[in-house]
Amino acid sequence: MKYERFNDTIVMRGELGDELLTIIEEVCLKENVKLAEVTGIGATDHATLGFYKVKEQKYYPTTLQGEMEIVNIVGNVSQKDGKYYGHFHAVLGGEGGRTYGGHLNEAYISATAEIFIRIIDGQIDRKVCKDTGLNILDL
Numbered sequence: 001m002k003y004e005r006f007n008d009t010i011v012m013r014g015e016l017g018d019e020l021l022t023i024i025e026e027v028c029l030k031e032n033v034k035l036a037e038v039t040g041i042g043a044t045d046h047a048t049l050g051f052y053k054v055k056e057q058k059y060y061p062t063t064l065q066g067e068m069e070i071v072n073i074v075g076n077v078s079q080k081d082g083k084y085y086g087h088f089h090a091v092l093g094g095e096g097g098r099t100y101g102g103h104l105n106e107a108y109i110s111a112t113a114e115i116f117i118r119i120i121d122g123q124i125d126r127k128v129c130k131d132t133g134l135n136i137l138d139l
Helices: 020-030
Strands: 002-006 009-015 036-053 058-080 083-093 099-119 126-128 135-137
Touching (some): 009 020, 020 058, 020 083, 020 099, 058 099
Antiparallel strands (some): 002 009, 009 099, 036 058, 058 083
């Protein structure tokens, strides 16, 4: 992984074999990012997406193998209990235009990933919502 910071924006490139969420967290910790929005594109050959069933308060994972475009990753960085908290969703595209989407649990880069982290001046924590079981922004 390589990155450069330009004022309030970090531009990073993930490389073959990097786990995408891990490298985003590494950069955010190194740069002391407390609040940010994240977008990106790239390619993966192994990813796990989650689907959350609110009534059950449970994520159901789907692991995907094979060449896929990371059509879009979108998410944010905040804090929970004073620590880094990343929340990301992704759309992945397979051969023939088939797409998959959901909460991104992991994605291993198979070619490259181009990620932009726009830092927001501030800090927002998360709290558990007892109605949904989700870690929601504490606004």
